[in-house]
Amino acid sequence: MQEFTYPYKYPKNYKGSGVPTTLSTIDEVPKTFTPIEINNLILKNRIVVSPMCQYSCKNNSGLMNDWHLIHYSNFAKGGAALIIFESTAVQQEGRISYADAGVWDDCHIPSMRKIIDSIHSFDTCVGIQLSHAGRKASTQPPFLENSRQSIPENDPSGNGWKVVGPSPIRYNDNMSMPREMSVEDIHNTIQAFKDAAIRSLKAGFDFIEIHAAHGYLINQFLSPTSNKRTDQYGGNFVNRIRILLEIIESVRSVWPRNKALGVRLSCEEWTNDGWNMEDTIHLVEILNQLGTIDLIDCSSGGNSSNQKINVSPMYQTPFANSIKSIINTPLRTSGGSSSSSSSTESGDSRTKNQIKVSTVGLITSGNEIESILQDGKADIVMVGRQFLRNPFSVYQFANDLNVKIDYQLQYYLAQRK
Ligand SMILES: Cc1cc2nc3c(=O)[nH]c(=O)nc-3n(C[C@H](O)[C@H](O)[C@H](O)COP(=O)(O)O)c2cc1C
Incomplete structure (x- = not known):
């Protein structure tokens, strides 16, 4: 546990918010409350706050503020193992809305660092989701009127801009027609992801997630429904995944090898002619x-306005399972033998360096x-969303599973007996 600057030390038997109490014997601890390593990042339990846009940055600045500080710190106080910051734009034109968070400039670092320090003080890890919205950029925050249509670039509010994408195909009739990106534009965007990773490192993030899902720019390149290019970034599967592989390579070139790097995928586009699970499996093999x-x-969906999804509890879990x-x-190696490294989790076939x-x-x-x-x-x-309903959902999950976990120390009287 890290120490707060409180006038006392934590009690010796205090393990930290979201960790089973010393009274829990090993046999009693459900897997939900066991630690796991992702690369060198150790999560204290298996519960992660999914990235969720807050659309709360003022003056088109992309700067996080006290809303973000309170919002994210609450989940940390409540014992989540990892919080992934909302989709954060690597280029200004890559924002979903004018109120999105950004990491396109060094000026964004200090406000993020303040929140990261707060989260770390609760022994919770923190990641950033690096993103570009492509043709789905330049909209209103979804909780405002007219959010389902683009704000045109010449809108008197000054809150719109020209959107870009792999091909001049719009998401639907209410959205702007994107300008087809030139190869130079693509290279600039790849460089912007790299620069954003450098800033993320400076800010103190533990984890980067590249947003390649939900119909945003990278997803638009992956899918044959939104990418009709005839150059090296379009056409066949290998060309359509090229931008993602180049972004991963450029981010990894500046994000240390021992720091965790992830990618969010829309495993299934939920249309007949879109990116599907077979494509996802092929990509994951690569x-x-x-x-x-x-x-x-x-994850899934978001790239096609005519997607058909049957939503039910845990509906996307079969993708993860596959x-x-x-x-x-x-893995097959050139010598024909399988890759090996020492197992870090007893009873598990996984190895430390294996993708989680x-x-x-x-x-x-x-229970789910x-x-x-x-x-x-x-x-x-x-x-x-369960974290939005109850920022202390980790406490609820422990109750569901009948396991005793430490609460944030100051809240000990609320702890389940
Ligand atoms: C308010 C809100 C904002 C979201 N913003 C993002 C985002 O920035 N990036 C992302 O990948 N997914 C985003 N999502 C999707 C969530 O991360 C999550 O995948 C989705 O809500 C399904 O999980 P749930 O049923 O637990 O809410 C958002 C969801 C909500 C409700």
Whole structure:
């Protein structure tokens, strides 16, 4: 535990918010409350706050402020193992809205560092989701009027701009037609991801997640429905995944090898002609061979306005399950033997350096989380809206599972007896 600057020391038997109490014997501890390593990052439990845009930055600045400080610190106080900051734009034109958070300039570092320091003081890890919205940029925050249509670049509010994408294909009739990116634009965006990673390192993040899901720029390149290019960034599968691989390579070139790097994928576009699970598996096999990614975050949808999704509890977990079985298949090396390194988790076939897999989507109870982990369908579980309803959801999950965890010390009287 890190020490606060309080006029006392933590009691000796205090393990920290979100960690089973010393009274819990090992046998009693559900997998949900066991630690896990992602690369060198040690999470105290398996519960992660999924990235969620707050659309709360003032004056088109992209600067995080006290809203973000309070919002994120609450989840840390409540014992989440890792908090992934919202989709954060690597270029100004890559924001979903004018109120998005940004990391396109060094001026963004200090305000993020203040929040990171606060989160770390609760022994919670913190990541940033690096993002570019592409053709889905330049909109109103979704909770305001007219949020389902683009703000045109010449809007008198000054809150709109010209959007870009792989091809001049708009998301739907209410959204702006994107300008097709030139190869130079693509290279600039790859460089912007790299610069954003350098800033993320300076700010003190433990983890970077590259946002390649939900129909934003990278996802637009991956999918044959939004990418009709005829150059090296479009056409066949290899060309469509090129931008993602180049972004990963450029981010990894500045993000130390021992720091965790993840990618969020929309595993399925939920249309007949879009990116599908077969494509995802093919991509994950390539990522697995490359060995530069530590976490695959399995989401879905968002790239097609005619997607058909049947939403139900844990509906995206089958994607994570399939990806885990790919990753668990031993890698073939040139000598024909499987890769090996020492196992870090007893009873688990996984190895320390193996890619970890997360699931997300309508997961709201400790029993659901535990069943996912027990069945080996994912290594960690991300939770979104349940944390908005109750920032102390980790305490609720512990109650669901009948396990005693430490609460934030000052709240000890609220602890379940
Ligand atoms: C308010 C809100 C903002 C979101 N913003 C992002 C985001 O910035 N990046 C992202 O990848 N997903 C975003 N999502 C999706 C969540 O991360 C999550 O995948 C989704 O809500 C499903 O999980 P849940 O059922 O636990 O909420 C957002 C969801 C919500 C509710």
